[in-house]
Amino acid sequence: MNHMRTNKTLKIKIILIFLSLIACNSCLAQTDISTGSHEGWYLLWHDEFEGKVLDESKWRAEDAALTKNNEMQYYTPEDVWLDNGFLVLRSEKRSMGKRMYTSGLVETRNKFVFQYGRVEIRAQVPQGKGLLPAHWMLPATGLWPPEIDIMEVLGHQPNVVHMTAHWGVWPDREKKGEMFMGSDFSQDFHEYAMEWDKDSIKWFVDGKQHLEVDEYVPHEPFYIILNTAVGGDWPGSPNSKTQFPQEHKIDYVRVYVPEIPGKYYLNVMAENGKVDVLPKLTVYPKNKKIKLWARPQIGYKFSTWSGDIKSPKNPLVLSMKEHKQIIANFIPDENAWKKLAAKISKVSSSEAEDLSARYAIDNNLKTRWSSAFSDPQWLQIDLGKKCLIKAVRLNWETAFARAYKIQVSDDAKDWKTIYSTSRGQGAIEEIKDLNAKARYIAIYGITRAREFGYSLWEFEVFGKEL
Ligand SMILES: [Ca+2]
Ligand SMILES: [Ca+2]
Incomplete structure (x- = not known):
């Protein structure tokens, strides 16, 4: 009997190992979590949140009482900060801008957008009735729908991850989603990921796929949003048991694009201005000539390019022979209007x-x-x-x-x-x-x-x- 039992346990173990190998086959097999490198993928854009303050060339912190879904929070930059390698989005019970709660929202709108790729976000979500931590994406055009929800958790059901794609033309909306029931996601960090190519969108939690949508696939650039909503139509209002303040912690956000032999990616960042690129492609063939114009915001002037190219020229002409990360730097203009x-x-x-x-x-x-x-x-x-x-x-x-x-x-x-x-x-x-x-x-x-x-x-x- 004892022998039999051991044998059976061994069999179950082998089956489990086999199943986990199959499951991992669909995710990125060789991952180095410290550097974020994946074989066959290029890390186009990322934030490990290692600095002292939020990198404003990558993120914009919301400062508004957004009017949607009857949410009850005022999003303030006061509830957004970096701590020991983590982005912290705090939700508090306090009044601001005629709202009873405050919370944090950051987004890459007008700073970073991408079309096709893989997003990985490692985070620990808050819990409690009325809280709705989310990682999601909207199109750069500002139109809605579409919307891709990488991760949403209702604070009163912290063991369920919601993954959803919304599309259609307002007011005719469609959606497809999935709920994944796991452990209590508020207890520790988990990795929420989304992979998007021209044929489908796939959702992952801790490397395991839970949803694939191919009825609708967007073919336009999207930006990333991280937030915790308080109250509103879906989570309902906080109750007496909801504890404040609450923290939504994010360890990193990484965006990968597939390595294609002979093709190169360009990622341009700018603060206090923007950059126009001609031609604007998602990936460039080898030796493709491109032109970049740095366009300062009112009150600023262009100073230099930094990152993989150091130059004071504007516009800048370059030839794509490798992947490039380029930063346009602007300084205050004393002669501004x-x-x-x-x-x-x-x-x-x-x-x-x-x-x-x-x-x-x-x-x-x-x-x-x-x-x-x-x-x-x-x-x-x-x-x-x-x-x-x-x-x-x-x-x-x-x-x-x-x-x-x-x-x-x-x-x-x-x-x-x-x-x-x-x-x-x-x-x-x-x-x-x-x-x-x-x-x-x-x-x-x-x-x-x-x-x-x-x-x-x-x-x-x-x-x-x-
Ligand atoms: Ca005003
Ligand atoms: Ca980190």
Whole structure:
């Protein structure tokens, strides 16, 4: 009997080893967790969170009361910091911006996007009713859907990982997802990963695949978001047992792309500006000539390129002979155009009194104007006297304009369009080299990007008085 039992145990052990080998076959077999190197893959972009402060060339920390899913938190950079190699997103019970809770959200929007690849995020999630830690992705266009949820955990079910793809055209949405029930994920660190190529998207927890979606595969660049929502439609509100503060800790975020013989990747980063690349490809054939333009934000000027290329030239021309990571560096420009004083002239509508037009020009990035939820909507500003208008900066909340015009007028009656687009990207949009002379300037929204109104944290005008 004893012998039999031993034999049986051995058999079970062999089967288990065999099963784990099969399971690992579908993941990346040879992983070195300390360096993140995988054979056959190139580490295109990563953050190990080893610094003292959040790397702003990679991440933007949200500072807003986002209006979606009836969430109850105010996202503040105060709840985002680095500690001993970890990114910490704290959720607290305290009031800020008319919300009862605060929490942390970071995203790579306008800083890093990628199309196809493998994302790995090692994290320890918070737990408790009303908490919703998430690692997810949205398209660079700012449109929704699509959305790829790499990991979502409901704080009252910390042993279940939700993985979901959302697609369709709003309001006709579709989704496919999977729930993986494991151990209590709030007790220690686990690796959540997503692999995306032109044929499918796959989801992994600790190297094991749990979902594959091929009904829908996006063919456009996405950015990454890490956060903990508090309250809202899905998790429900925190209750008396929910403990605060709570911490969502992230050890690393790594994005890999497949090594292709004779092809090379380019990853460009910039803070206080952006870089245009021509041609813009996901991967470059050997010896392909490319041109990079560093475009500073208003108030900054280009200084140098660093990383794999060190040069003061702008634009920069180079030939792709290897993978390249390049950083564009910008410095404050003492000769920059000054911001013009302004007051509200007229506005088409406001969603509420505490979202009125004056909040779009109060130099406060925590207050905003939001219009009624219809098209068109507009906001007119009076500069007090005729000015030379060089540039405007639109600082959008989540609800931005897909199509809009910038118009000027001398009398606030006859308006002339000096800029128009049907491909607004939201976030911070700067429109330069306007060179218009006028006393009044307006943003005229034609098409909203979201179901909400037009929502601006700030509408700034730069130039000089004439
Ligand atoms: Ca780390
Ligand atoms: Ca404001």
